[in-house]
Amino acid sequence: MFSLFRLFPKTLGALMIFILICISVASMPVLATTKVNQSNTTVQLRINIWHKKIELIKEGHVLKTFKVAPGAIDTPSPVGIYRIVSKEQGWGKGFGSCWLGLNVPWGQYGIHGTNKPELIGKYVSHGCFRMRNRDIEELYELVPVGTEVIIEGPITGHKDVTYRVLVRGSRGTLVQLVQNRLQAAGLYNGTCNGVFNRNTELAVIKYQKQNQLPVTKQIHYKDLLHMGIIE
Incomplete structure (x- = not known):
């Protein structure tokens, strides 16, 4: 077992994003029953797993910054370039008041609220990005379906994830x-x-x-x- 972050600097995340830019986002399957708005959006979201924050960006300028709770060590968050493909309210329970779904091809991931705001800023989710309900409600009104979401972070999706052998059935x-x-x-x-x-x-x-x-x-x-x- 190896820890990638004992072997490699944090700049590996930037390299990761550069590699994923070469992967066509258009080729990624979109969640069923959801249609992506293909019109150009004026805002962009950037999530930094290392710093556990999400930024709302417009024309290169950061308009808002919120704290998030990324994936836990056994359920790390995805890294790469995605889009918001669905917006829903009223999920309730652990998902808080709002949901912004992402077109991650190997599972259902999104940005959502939480009924445990004290855990924001920690690595505790099942791979999604948790926000305080008041923050996700504000963000929900500012980003349309089709908004680009750049997720930067360690190649494994968690700063402390040790290297694991990939076998049939592995995802990520x-x-x-x-x-x-x-x-x-x-x-x-x-x-x-x-x-x-x-x-x-x-x-x-x-x-x-x-x-x-x-x-x-x-x-x-x-x-x-x-x-x-x-x-």
């Missing part, structure tokens, strides 16, 4: 990066959706054989190094 940003590299090598023709499925496994086998790596059908630390995803 790291899987999506592996799929993107395999696709660029001409070994994977599926969707880069962050889900380690059978097609991904077959592509991993081809990559390992082609590069004379141990054929494990899995992605280990050595494989990530060879792919150039980590240094």
Whole structure:
């Protein structure tokens, strides 16, 4: 087990965003029954997992800053470039008063309120970004469906997440990066959706054989190094 943040500086998050810019956001599947507003929006959201904050940005200027609670160590938040694809109110219970859904392809993630405001600023969620109800209610009125959301942070989605072997069934940003590299090598023709499925496994086998790596059908630390995803 390795801690990526003992090995690499925080600038890895910036590199992560640069890599993900190369992935077409348009190719990511949108949550069912939701239509994205394709018109250009005038605002943008930037979430920083390290600093546990979300910024509302317009024309390069930060208009508002709010504290958030990102994912816990076993349920880290996604990292990358997404869009708001749904807006809903009245979810209640642990989701607070408002919900802003994101088009993360491997699961249902969003920005929402909470009935435990004392946990804001801590890594406690199941991967979503919790906000105080009064803050999400303000943000809800300011961002339309289609708003771009840039999530910056450690490649694993949590500052203390140790490296884990990726196997069939694994999900997340790291899987999506592996799929993107395999696709660029001409070994994977599926969707880069962050889900380690059978097609991904077959592509991993081809990559390992082609590069004379141990054929494990899995992605280990050595494989990530060879792919150039980590240094």
